[in-house]
Amino acid sequence: MSDPGAHDWSILDVDPLQQTVTDADAYVRTLMQWHFGPETGSPFWLKRRATLGFDPLTDVKSAEDLALFPNIVDEFRDIAAEDLVPRGLGESPKIAAVFESGGTTGRPKRFLMFEDWFTRYLAWAGRKAASGLGGSGINLLATTPSGPHMIGEVTVRQSHALGGKRFSIDIDPRWVKKLIERGQTEELRAYVDHLVDQTADILATQDIGMIQTIPILLTKIAERPELVELVRSKVKRIAWGGAHMDPDTRAILREEVFPGIPIVGGYGSTTILSVAVERKEEQPSGLATFDPFSPYVFFRVVDPDTGRPVPYGERGQIVMNHITKFALIPNNLERDTAIRVPAEDGHIGDAVADVAPVQTFEGTRVTEGVY
């Protein structure tokens, strides 16, 4: 780690155990120094500072003050990737990948996944969602998007952690969205069946211990008795993410179709460069509840009309924040709604339960599709 100037930046080192940040406000103040310091900030933020209408160095004193920032994620559709590299990371920080958003609400946005962040985030996720299968050598079947989409590379790393082989089927979520927008439901059905058929072939012929996929694939697998049998006899863990799973489908899958096999969700977004993991303990609400890697990533659940938090237990729209030395993507009002749940262990922000898509977003009809 390079160390420009006399600053002590150590508080910004990401801790997979979530223990080094004891004062989130102090963390945020140091982070402002980093992203808006001429020797440490990225070209994007150094330039953008002039048009913010406030001075992040003096006006942002707490995590709460991050709400001063405008939502800048739309600008990530056009920013050159080079302009997103904070200078403080050194000459050539290792970049794992350039990831793009799914394009649910327009053209894709691009984000840099730095290897250092990726490794530390995965260490946290592996600890939080511990399956007991790490190093067991079991094989992973990933029917997920890959290419520009974060989840594909996440499954590569997951498979390394399991110590087995990774079998994969690719999904093109952008094409799915086109089919939905055009009302080509027959084509869509054929495409999803095509995904299920490919998944079935691997399930039938290979020794698969874990499945990572999207909700509709699990539903479709559950509709084919021969596939249900294969999963019951081979699979020790099922993970889903990328789109929403309604609580009734979740209950049917867990209680009736695959009893005894853990079915664990993830709620991710490219705009937070990570996936919030599902709480292990069954919640009194019976709803899937997700915790992000706080304080580096945190959520707020707000009334979109006022921007104020909704009461715990009520539904609001999700505001996402990624605030690390690798990227500053604050105060991003997302397309999704969720029930607000207190964060764990005194971490800042909210946990979210029963995530669901909003119907329209900034005047664009939201086509959630499969991812």
Add this chain to the structure above:
Amino acid sequence: MTASEGAPVFARVDAITEAGEYRARAGKPLRLPDGREIGALSEVPRLYVTRAFGRLAQAPVLPYATRLEMLAKAADLFENAVLEGQSVDDYLDLVSLCAGVPRAIAHASVAAIARTLRALPDTLAQEIPRGAVTDLDDPRLRDGAAYWARRGRTLAVHASGNTPGVHSLWPSALALGYAVAVRPSSREPFTPQRLVRAFREAGFASHVALLPTDHDVADVLIEQADRALVYGGQSVVDKYAADPAVLTQGPGRSKTVVTDDVDWHEHLDTIAASVANLGGAACTCTTAVLVEGDLATAHAFAAALAGRLAEVEAGKHRTELPEQTARQLADYVEQAGKGTTPYGRDDIVETVRPGTAVLHPVVRVAADAEAPVLGVELPFPCVWVAPFRRADGIAPLASSLVVAAITEDMEFGRRLLDEPGIANVYLGAHTTTWMKPGVPHDGYLSEHLMRTKGVIR
């Protein structure tokens, strides 16, 4: 979900399958016309529907006689029993309050549904092709005969909520040996709920399901079922036009025509009843009246009909609607009826309680029988009148569920019978809402569900 304060009833409609009643976490409120919440309707996801169909498709086919006995038993249960804690009176309260249907109409519908179920042995005996047998042990098969066979195992029904009477049709599928899943209308889910409970209690344990869903999942029922029966507007009819497995029940556009060999003055009661029976909401209610003669005759007739409807209306045929819906319908009448001449009340919306309104009958004269407005069907007594001449042909009467022809001219009657776009022809002084078990409504449902197969053994 709790009922709001002061609401007179509480309602809960959940999914029903072989496994019992299932309360989904997802759902939507059930409301009175004035917007007050009185409970909730479950909405099950795709996976619940596909699993339900998996079981329906494996329901054992019971002997024909057993099915008919169970249907008769179900008729008694539906009409009289306390089902899952619900008495008939509770049920009638819900139907009349929620759907805005007058209680007398709801009560008559219940009796009509029960009558239809009890009449199934006779009606199916009439529906079966004369050359067909229903049992492999029938001796006629020794020489070869037609066998009446199901086209599939499962039927999906997308019900509508205009009147409870729509639910008198699909139960015949149970008699034919189908397993049936009904997606209720959120406006009036109570009749199919009670029917499904009655059928289960009567012995159709694995043959019938109630599957309330949201709009998107509704299509899954159609996708999963072998055959489907779908109620809806013109867009629904168009959507499934190319799918032979789907029988649509769209707008009825039912019409009454009066020829000049009879005196229309003598038939005003019949015609007023055709317009206003069943709250004017049924697909068999008269939407247009064609009066043979010149435009002046049409105007004279419309004035007299409006007067007669005002009397009928003083009685019992008032459907209560959310006030906002009533105003939208009134606006739509203005818009669609541009250029037509109104008779009767000018302001057709009457607020009966805050948030609740009734619509007074609309009678309007169009200049000619080709006017497109004659096909505009609204769920309250609303009728378009136009002049007509037999000599000009019957094109204006095509595309009608029912044509009631008040005429002495049987040659004219034969022309109506030959028109493929007309489903039912009632000749003489009959209402378009006339019905009788055994007389088809839009063809026999069995035409959609059954076929003959040649068999010899």
